[in-house]
Amino acid sequence: MNAFAVAGAWQDIDQEESIMGAENNESRQTALSELRQVLDGRLSTSEAVREQHGHDESWHPGVLPDAVAFAQSTEEISEILRICHRHGMPVIPFGAGTSYEGHLIPTDGGISLDVSGMNEILQVNAEDMDVVVQPGVRRKQLNAWLADTGLFFPVDPGADATLGGMCATRASGTNAVRYRAMSENVLALTVVLADGRIIKTGSRARKSAAGYDLTRLFIGSEGTLGVITEITLRLYGRPEAMASAVCSFETLEGAVNTAIQTIQMGIPIARVELLDEVMMGATIRYSKLDLPERPTLFLEFHGSTQAVAEQAEEVAALAQDNGGGEFRWTTLEEERSALWQARHDCAYACKALRPGCENWATDVCVPPSRLTEIISYIRGVAENSFVPAPILGHVGDGNFHMVFVIDPANREELVEAERINDLLVAKALEMGGTCTGEHGIGLGKMAFLEMEQGEGVEVMRTIKQALDPKNIMNPGKIFNFQAGTVHQHGKPSLAGGSV
Amino acid sequence: MNAFAVAGAWQDIDQEESIMGAENNESRQTALSELRQVLDGRLSTSEAVREQHGHDESWHPGVLPDAVAFAQSTEEISEILRICHRHGMPVIPFGAGTSYEGHLIPTDGGISLDVSGMNEILQVNAEDMDVVVQPGVRRKQLNAWLADTGLFFPVDPGADATLGGMCATRASGTNAVRYRAMSENVLALTVVLADGRIIKTGSRARKSAAGYDLTRLFIGSEGTLGVITEITLRLYGRPEAMASAVCSFETLEGAVNTAIQTIQMGIPIARVELLDEVMMGATIRYSKLDLPERPTLFLEFHGSTQAVAEQAEEVAALAQDNGGGEFRWTTLEEERSALWQARHDCAYACKALRPGCENWATDVCVPPSRLTEIISYIRGVAENSFVPAPILGHVGDGNFHMVFVIDPANREELVEAERINDLLVAKALEMGGTCTGEHGIGLGKMAFLEMEQGEGVEVMRTIKQALDPKNIMNPGKIFNFQAGTVHQHGKPSLAGGSV
Numbered sequence: 002m003n004a005f006a007v008a009g010a011w012q013d014i015d016q017e018e019s020i021m022g023a024e025n026n027e028s029r030q031t032a033l034s035e036l037r038q039v040l041d042g043r044l045s046t047s048e049a050v051r052e053q054h055g056h057d058e059s060w061h062p063g064v065l066p067d068a069v070a071f072a073q074s075t076e077e078i079s080e081i082l083r084i085c086h087r088h089g090m091p092v093i094p095f096g097a098g099t100s101y102e103g104h105l106i107p108t109d110g111g112i113s114l115d116v117s118g119m120n121e122i123l124q125v126n127a128e129d130m131d132v133v134v135q136p137g138v139r140r141k142q143l144n145a146w147l148a149d150t151g152l153f154f155p156v157d158p159g160a161d162a163t164l165g166g167m168c169a170t171r172a173s174g175t176n177a178v179r180y181r182a183m184s185e186n187v188l189a190l191t192v193v194l195a196d197g198r199i200i201k202t203g204s205r206a207r208k209s210a211a212g213y214d215l216t217r218l219f220i221g222s223e224g225t226l227g228v229i230t231e232i233t234l235r236l237y238g239r240p241e242a243m244a245s246a247v248c249s250f251e252t253l254e255g256a257v258n259t260a261i262q263t264i265q266m267g268i269p270i271a272r273v274e275l276l277d278e279v280m281m282g283a284t285i286r287y288s289k290l291d292l293p294e295r296p297t298l299f300l301e302f303h304g305s306t307q308a309v310a311e312q313a314e315e316v317a318a319l320a321q322d323n324g325g326g327e328f329r330w331t332t333l334e335e336e337r338s339a340l341w342q343a344r345h346d347c348a349y350a351c352k353a354l355r356p357g358c359e360n361w362a363t364d365v366c367v368p369p370s371r372l373t374e375i376i377s378y379i380r381g382v383a384e385n386s387f388v389p390a391p392i393l394g395h396v397g398d399g400n401f402h403m404v405f406v407i408d409p410a411n412r413e414e415l416v417e418a419e420r421i422n423d424l425l426v427a428k429a430l431e432m433g434g435t436c437t438g439e440h441g442i443g444l445g446k447m448a449f450l451e452m453e454q455g456e457g458v459e460v461m462r463t464i465k466q467a468l469d470p471k472n473i474m475n476p477g478k479i480f481n482f483q484a485g486t487v488h489q490h491g492k493p494s495l496a497g498g499s500v
Numbered sequence: 501m502n503a504f505a506v507a508g509a510w511q512d513i514d515q516e517e518s519i520m521g522a523e524n525n526e527s528r529q530t531a532l533s534e535l536r537q538v539l540d541g542r543l544s545t546s547e548a549v550r551e552q553h554g555h556d557e558s559w560h561p562g563v564l565p566d567a568v569a570f571a572q573s574t575e576e577i578s579e580i581l582r583i584c585h586r587h588g589m590p591v592i593p594f595g596a597g598t599s600y601e602g603h604l605i606p607t608d609g610g611i612s613l614d615v616s617g618m619n620e621i622l623q624v625n626a627e628d629m630d631v632v633v634q635p636g637v638r639r640k641q642l643n644a645w646l647a648d649t650g651l652f653f654p655v656d657p658g659a660d661a662t663l664g665g666m667c668a669t670r671a672s673g674t675n676a677v678r679y680r681a682m683s684e685n686v687l688a689l690t691v692v693l694a695d696g697r698i699i700k701t702g703s704r705a706r707k708s709a710a711g712y713d714l715t716r717l718f719i720g721s722e723g724t725l726g727v728i729t730e731i732t733l734r735l736y737g738r739p740e741a742m743a744s745a746v747c748s749f750e751t752l753e754g755a756v757n758t759a760i761q762t763i764q765m766g767i768p769i770a771r772v773e774l775l776d777e778v779m780m781g782a783t784i785r786y787s788k789l790d791l792p793e794r795p796t797l798f799l800e801f802h803g804s805t806q807a808v809a810e811q812a813e814e815v816a817a818l819a820q821d822n823g824g825g826e827f828r829w830t831t832l833e834e835e836r837s838a839l840w841q842a843r844h845d846c847a848y849a850c851k852a853l854r855p856g857c858e859n860w861a862t863d864v865c866v867p868p869s870r871l872t873e874i875i876s877y878i879r880g881v882a883e884n885s886f887v888p889a890p891i892l893g894h895v896g897d898g899n900f901h902m903v904f905v906i907d908p909a910n911r912e913e914l915v916e917a918e919r920i921n922d923l924l925v926a927k928a929l930e931m932g933g934t935c936t937g938e939h940g941i942g943l944g945k946m947a948f949l950e951m952e953q954g955e956g957v958e959v960m961r962t963i964k965q966a967l968d969p970k971n972i973m974n975p976g977k978i979f980n981f982q983a984g985t986v987h988q989h990g991k992p993s994l995a996g997g998s999v
Contacts, residue, residue: 213960214683215956368628369706400705457711
């Protein structure tokens with residue numbers, strides 16, 4: 002259970018439950034007893050299990066599901082959804098619980114459908130460089146399994162998320178600049194629809210023009226259109242050599258321009274991560290790095306031994322032109338691991354800035370040429386705030402995170418973080434960017450989605466209403482089922498009483 | 501006007517028109533007079549203009565639209581669709597007319613909405629490597645415009661198609677093995693929906709997790725969900741060097757395995773095209789190539805001077821291991837152009853096999869490891885047929901074409917081509933592939949889509965019905981609006997009387 006829950010968020014539950022009518026409640030009780038028949042011992046109503054499934058890694062206050070169903074197969078999920086559809090019982094698919102925008106919170110109760118037990122790697126087609134997995138397989142598990150094949154799956158959102166969850170949120174991460182995001186690395190899905198029908202989208206062909214691209218419709222649908230129960234992923238050959246590099250810059254602009262010019266020159270860089278001076282300060286202290294407290298790029302190159310050396314030298318020259326300091330690069334596994342461990346530990350480094358506090362990690366993505374401007378702008382805002390807010394990001398894609406390190410029990414801090422987040426997203430949209438590059442909408446960014454996509458949200462709503470007319474699939478996420486209604490779950494500036 | 505039209509396909513028109521009720525007809529007349537008000541001189545009912553818009557480059561018999569509207573702006577298209585929506589008038593978006601599966605044929609009459617005049621390049625964002633274009637911009641026009649910027653747009657389906665059309669059919673082509681297909685190279689769209697509403701999908705950010713991926717829903721929707729009126733595309737830096745290569749093989753298997761191993765080794769090859777011995781025979785004669793009549797790979801490498809040399813040498817070694825003959829590679833522009841001109845002239849080379857005949861070009865895509873098997877199988881079928889059927893394809897992706905060179909006035913030949921095509925697609929599906937890698941469904945592959953996607957087609961239909969309840973957008977394409985109805989337009993084995 003995360004600290005937000007400890008901080009009293011569970012008080013919300015009663016408010017939510019009181020909304021339910023008695024009739025509704027009766028129907029749900031019937032659903033639960035029918036589900037118990039199907040799932041036998043795998044339907045849990047224990048307080049501990051429900052609490053574990055009542056939140057994600059966001060600041061949003063948790064809500065208990067009515068029960069947690071531990072599913073074992075596509076067919077079983079189909080049966081579960083038929084029951085829930087019949088009785089109007091909400092269903093929230095649950096993988097590793099690592100999402101950041103409240104995606105997994107059962108704001109209207111219902112069933113948390115835990116697919117983490119469906120974690121088999123079903124088929125490795127090494128010659129075709131694809132793999133078929135169940136949705137509960139985690140990315141590290143997959144790569145460990147693939148170790149002997151010479152292949153790997155590159156998408157790396159940091160957390161050891163499930164592949165089902167990574168599909169559901171259109172995840173990406175540090176490697177996306179070279180290998181792209183989930184939406185570009187999934188060939189096919191098996192999906193159970195809200196009414197229990199099972200469909201297969203896509204195929205094992207590497208491309209297709211066969212009708213509407215349903216695969217991509219479900220990727221990023223955050224569990225609101227169906228449950229993903231099988232995934233066919235593209236794999237890549239493990240590069241012969243990998244080199245990592247680090248370089249500090251006098252200015253933020255110098256760091257960002259180095260990243261932009263690297264992409265423009267077509268250098269197939271595998272990772273290019275920016276840490277601003279605040280983030281570097283935190284990381285240097287937490288991971289004991291011998292680096293200056295300045296804007297810094299962490300980089301990685303994949304290719305032949307000759308190619309990675311060539312790439313590293315080209316980028317080193319660009320860095321020098323942009324006021325970079327010493328450009329240290331290495332192919333030694335130990336040094337490479339230490340660097341990326343520090344990058345992956347950034348979340349802990351942030352928390353260590355204020356012991357006992359938690360991270361609210363937001364993300365936006367802008368056209369890369371606007372990165373310097375938006376980061377300078379929001380850095381300026383944050384410098385005049387009492388909330389620490391380090392910045393780090395996948396600058397090759399124009400995507401970055403600001404991490405508000407706050408005490409979730411302190412309403413003033415939540416409201417202040419919300420204020421900065423509002424300014425950040427507004428600026429990103431003004432620049433032609435998006436309110437989220439990889440975390441998704443969940444509960445946290447519904448209003449921003451309306452600002453960004455306008456009438457497009459009405460089209461999303463039309464699709465949702467057509468495919469899930471009873472609104473049982475993860476209700477209340479991404480947008481409101483009925484236009485014009487406003488969801489206020491856990492909004493810091495309005496729900497102060499509950500936090 | 502293509503040869504199929506000359507061959508008597510226009511006889512279909514009366515049959516189609518006779519289906520229309522008198523009431524329907526009156527409503528359409530009202531629509532036409534309202535459209536005339538909006539479009540002034542840009543609504544044409546001339547026979548010649550309607551004939552030009554009544555077919556594509558497929559074998560499918562043409563049908564005349566009621567009129568052709570030459571649109572000039574998003575707002576005007578919105579007004580046109582409002583009128584057509586009110587009166588139930590079909591609308592078929594039309595770009596360059598180069599599609600292969602009957603996508604553009606107004607099987608139920610209506611308006612052919614020609615956007616070829618909307619051909620402005622609106623914004624080049626060189627630093628962000630993106631460009632905003634109108635849908636009538638053609639790919640060669642775009643690349644000529646970009647010549648001075650050091651950037652280019654790589655997707656190349658062969659024909660000089662419009663970018664709107666390339667979005668609508670999820671086009672790809674020779675460069676997709678490195679740069680991917682349209683769906684992976686479009687950042688944002690402006691779309692006019694069936695009822696005239698205008699939406700913007702995506703943004704200029706290079707990735708996003710903001711709600712449902714509407715961009716990808718419209719890419720490949722073949723004009724059945726709305727009209728694409730603005731497109732934001734990813735661009736790429738022009739590589740410092742390009743090298744082309746050609747290599748003949750003793751066996752088909754040797755050629756295919758060389759392609760597969762190249763991909764597996766992570767060599768970032770830009771093009772790898774297979775021509776089978778029949779296709780090589782035709783090309784050698786047509787383009788006067790000094791090459792043996794054997795399975796042959798045409799290849800291209802992009803990168804630094806050093807990198808392309810390295811890549812070419814690596815692939816040459818693989819080719820030798822697989823029984824390849826001399827591996828000739830060059831960076832000389834003149835020799836490179838001659839090679840790719842021959843590749844792009846393959847369609848003419850096919851036609852030259854039987855003067856006066858036409859090409860029916862089909863396409864499937866399979867997991868690459870199955871390529872040898874499926875090509876050998878269908879080669880065997882074709883060898884026992886009286887219809888010449890060369891094979892060529894983008895083997896790095898597992899995608900290839902068979903071209904039936906037939907006399908469209910000869911029903912027996914159409915039925916024979918259909919028989920081989922049926923066997924080809926059935927085999928591709930059996931192998932876990934798709935009935936079309938890049939040409940789309942149109943009229944020609946509707947039954948195959950049902951075989952491939954099953955219940956998924958019902959989901960597509962649900963989306964179509966929700967977004968275009970009056971079925972005005974390119975009706976009768978991809979799938980039937982009502983489940984269970986069967987569309988037989990121009991089916992060779994059934995519509996013999998009309999061809």
